[in-house]
Amino acid sequence: MTSMDDTMNITTFTTEDLSSISPSPTTDEDYYDYQDLLCDRASVRAFRGWYEPPLFWMIALVGGAGNLTVVWIFLNFRRRLKTMSDVYLLNLAVADLLFLFTLPLWAAEASHGWSFGSALCKLNSALYKVNLFSSTLLLTCISVDRYVVIVQTTKAQNSQVERRRCSRLVCIGVWLMALLLAMPEFVFATTTNVESQLYCRMLFPAHLGNRTKILVLSLQVSMGFCLPGIIMAFCYSVIIATLLKTRNFQRHKAMRVILVVVVVFIVSQLPYNGVLVMEAAQASNMTMTDCKEMKRFNMVGQVLKSVAYMHACLNPFLYAFVGVRFRQDVLQLLRCCVQPQTIKSQLSKTSRSPLSSTRASVMSDSDTSQVLSL
Structure with a gap:
């Protein structure tokens, strides 16, 4: 381990510094206070090495099959997209596929380090974030579309052509917004040596301080969960209230579908976003100082991250196959x-x-x- 005096003279973390850092180098924004360097996290990296590869491959294969089916059906059975939700579903499937394509690389890194070069490290990290944000924003668009169609039925029926045209513009805006939110990955993701192995990580120059990590984590939590969650909760709440006033015999089925969509989103996304909030608090004021406690937190974060990733497998079943x-x-x-x-x-x-x-x-x-x- 490098001495503290030597560490203080560098602007980015060295190999020795990184040998003790967190288990999730693939996608988490990793800036470490000097106190973290006192905690050897080799056991956490070992946990990641046997836990992530099989699970990530399973998510990639199952989710890939489901989303490829959605894309294939849209391109072959439906000559044109007839509704706004058709447009959103196709873009959602593409976003999930691009995200799932990154998982085998992260699985390979967990097993034997990163061997794909610095450029692909930046691209893969950014691709992950682009599709994280675009998927969540597209789910929000679907909830808004359902709100318009059910709550404002007359308006929706009188403006179908305009709404379809608008949906394409909205999708372009979603992708551009996702690219903008993924810029930190393009800038800060890089490869580094950890105990004679290369890893792909987010490394912030020391002169930027913890505020950069806090800002990146805040953007992910707010734009990737909080804002979409609030909009979805509002839309589906009004939809349920509207359905309760109808005498349609299928309204109970409709409400069950809504309930499943909301519950799956909350169960899969809320715990991991809670971890991200705790990471931001840790970067702000070092809420955890005990090494064993930090290692347990890192392992729990890995498990909850995997749960969040499973949402890409479930989207075809929640939004298309039903x-x-x-x-x-x-x-x-x-x-x-x-x-x-x-x-x-x-x-x-x-x-x-x-x-x-x-x-x-x-x-x-x-x-x-x-x-x-x-």
Whole structure:
């Protein structure tokens, strides 16, 4: 370990400094106070080495299969996107896929360090954040669209063309916002040696102080959870109140769908964002000083991070596969896989059939139950 006097003379952390740092070098904004250097976290890195790779590969494979199915159906069974939610769902699937593509690299790093170079380190870190923010913002857009369709039904029906055009502009804005929020990864992500192994980490120059880490963590929590969560809570609360006033026999199904969506979002995202808030507090005033306590906190953070990542696997089932038409499209896709020669005839029938084009779509603009993907 480098002496404290030597450490004080550098502007970024050296290899010796980094040998004792936190377990989650892939995506967490890692700036460490000198007191952290007194805690050897090799056991935490070992925990990450056996825990993350199989779980990340499972999330990547399951989520990849689900989201690829969504994209394939949109591109092959639906010649054009008919509703705002169709546009949001396609962009959500693409965002989740791009995020899932980063997980094998993080799994490889957890096993034997980062061996893909500094440029890919920056790209992979930024890609993770771009799709973290874009996915959450797109889920917010879907909740707003459901609100408009159910609570302001007449307005929604009279402005379908304008709303579809608006949805494309909103998606462009979402991606640009996500790119902007991911700029710290482009700037600060880099590779560094930790006990003779390279790792990809967020390293802040010492002269910037802890405020940079606190700012980055605050942006992630506020834009990646708090603001979207508040908007989603408002929209779904008003939707439930509206459904309670209707006599539609499917309203109970609709409310169950809403409840599942909200519960899954809170259960998967709230605990890990709580960890990020505690990390910001730690960077601000060193709330934890005991080494064993810090190592337990790091391990818990890894587990909760994995739970948050599972949301990318669940999105296709929560927002697409629960839809009547989407389920039928999936069955049709399976039949096409079993009998490849029927693909052209099936696609032709789908594009010609008026029933297919008017059937209840995922969150269709015409009916409450259809809007909620029942």
